[in-house]
Amino acid sequence: MKTFAVTGRCIAAPPPDDWRESLTQMLGAKPRRIGTWAELGLYGALRCMADAGEKTLPPDAQIWLGSRRGTYAATDTVLDQLREDLPMPLAFLQTQPSQLLAMLAAKMDWKGHACFVAGTDPGALLRLAAAQAGNGGILLGWLDEMAGGETNWLRLRPSAEAGASFVAAAPDMLFSPQISHVRLDKLELKARLLA
Amino acid sequence: MKPVYLSGRGLACALGQDVGTALDVLRRDGVPPSHISLPGMLGGNFPYYAIHSQQSDWNERARELVQRVAAEAGAQQASSGALFIATSSFDIGAVEQGAAKADYRAFAEKIASWLDWSGPVYVISTACTSSLNALIAAQALLDAGEVTEALVLGVELDNRLTLGGFAALQLLSTGNSKPFGATRDGLVLGEAVAALRLSARPAAGWTMLGGANVVDGSQPTGASASAVVSMYQRALEASGLAAEAIDLIKVQAAGSPGNDAVEAQGLREAFQVVPALVSLKAAIGHTMGASGAAEIVLLTACLEQDVWPKYTDETDAALGVALAAAAPGKARRVLATILGFGGSHASVVLERT
Known part of the structure; x- marks a missing residue:
């Protein structure tokens, strides 16, 4: 059984209209050469880190990212380019979801374990992350750009929180702003609500 | 973390569609790559280690290969455990044929259905390190007691998006793969489906x-x-070993002018005495997301059967490291490394018991 405290979050589904401006502000410059999916990811992750009051992650923290459709828009673009020529190099890189992990690591000047999991659900993503998480905890993200987009992130730190106040939670509840702690009890996801 | 046991393995690659055939072909000096033509100013003919097959329908070909390789690894004994699919290109080849939509979940469900898989399914995609990250994740789930069996399935099959992308980045060789070679000039890509069955x-x-x-x-x-140094230090720490305990390192050494030099520098810094080194890229190409699993399958079989890849190209003396010309006398503890896009550096430690 592992319990985590939610020490920061960004719940943006869909993101606010001014999310690009906010991202530019956080980066200190307009992002270049990255696709919308990665921009959305950076926006959510950096907002989450700011909410947690952290500029970077501890070396033993981990980043886990999931998505239903990932970089499908960038992939469509490259497939179109490939009909008559080679794709643009940066366009090809944008088809690789794990590029976002590198960008995020670079932005935070951090090196560590980061992993992209495709097509699962947030609960299964947390299960994989929790199995490997150390004392530095997890930065856990869920990101898609279709249907207005969503970029949901949690900063999770290991917690010794005990007690019977945890209730069973559906995977989609993971990103509820009402949750203060999450717990994996065998295969069951449980949550403790904010007082 | 508790160790986990490699209880089955399977492989389809340019050398053959099972481990035994691949070893036999490698023992006879391997196979030359085929070639693939790409359009545009930076296009042309590039060598490519394709899996020999008459089937042109991507889905049907993938199904045959996945089922064959999984069966070789004894996957049916693990089908209620966790399935980790490791890939950088998913089923984009089928998308290119108009036979699939770019949809991760549909891809995972398709593979699971081919294997009659009843347990949880995860798709790990961290570019070239996908298989090694899948192995690390599988070990953690086994250690946590959430499953008692897991199958890591690396799948990287023919598609123009990957080849075109690597060509556009000018990362491909137009000749041979030359790991740590003096005249290395880029990567030669390849196809593979590889399976490693893990058990608690x-x-x-x-x-x-x-x-x-x-x-x-x-x-x-x-x-x-x-990052190479940090990767080795962390992998050794996770395994409870000192650097001196490693007998052999399967390096990335894909023949990239820049990356091979960086990897060699990391090796020299991480190990006071660099252990024996081996690369399998010249035998099967760089099979990207499947490469970690494919090269572990091939390497463990090579060590058991005393087969060793031959390197015909002159080593780059400036690198300060060299590949072993023959298998080390004892290779009990082995590091297997893959370096990839997205700044991902991964390594796992295996012990022969």
Whole structure:
């Protein structure tokens, strides 16, 4: 059984209209050469880190990212380019979801374990992350750009929180702003609500 | 973390569609790559280690290969455990044929249905390190007691998106793969489907002691020496071993002018005495997301059967490291490394028991 405290979050589904401006502000410059999916990811992750009051992650923290459709828009673009020529190099890189992990690591000047999991659900993503998480905890993200987009992130730190106040939670509840702690009890996801 | 046991393996690659055939062909000096033609100014003919097959329908070909390789690994004995699919290209080849939509979940469900898989399914996609990250994740789930069996299935099959992308980045060789070679000029890509069955139950043969993945975003398409060093240190720490305990390292050494040099620098910094080194890229090409699993399958079989890849190209003396011309007399503890796009550096430690 592992319990985590939610020490920061960004719940943006869909993101606010001014999310690009906010991202530019956080980066200190307009992002270049990255696709919308990665921009959305950076926006959510950096907002989450700011909410947690952290500029970077501890070396033993981990980043886990999931998505239903990932970089499908960038992939469509490259497939179109490939009909008559080679794709643009940066366009090809944008088809690789794990590029976002590198960008995020670079932005935070951090090196560590980061992993992209495709097509699962947030609960299964947390299960994989929790199995490997150390004392530095997890930065856990869920990101898609279709249907207005969503970029949901949690900063999770290991917690010794005990007690019977945890209730069973559906995977989609993971990103509820009402949750203060999450717990994996065998295969069951449980949550403790904010007082 | 507790060690996990390698209880089955399977492989389809340019050398053959099962482990035994691949070993036999490698023993007879391997196969030359085929070639693939790409359009545009940076296009042309590029060598490519394709899996020999008459089937042109992507889905049907993938189904045959996945089922064959999984069966070789004894996957049916693990089908209620966790399935980790490791890939950088998913089923994009089928999308290119108009036979699939770019949809991760549909891809995972398709593979699971081919295997009659009843347990949880995860798709790990961290570019070239996908298989090693899948192994690390599988070990953690086994260690947590959430499953007792897991199958890591690396799948990287023919598609123009990957080849075109690597060509556009000018990362491909137009000649041979020359790991750590003096005249190395780029990567030669290849296809592979590879399976490693892991179990919490002790099994004779090979044990996975631990592993580590280090993402360093300072070089989006390449490796960094400090991350290579950190990767080795973390993998050894996770395995409870000192650097001196390693007998053999399967390096990435894909023949990239820049990355091979960075990897060599990391090796020299991480190990006071660099252990014996081996690369399998010249035998099967760089099979990207499947490469970690494919090369572990091939390497463990090589060590058991005393087969060793031959390197015909002159080593780059400036690198300060060289590939072993023959298998080391004892290779009990082995590090298997893959470096990839996205600044991902991954390594796992295996022990022969």
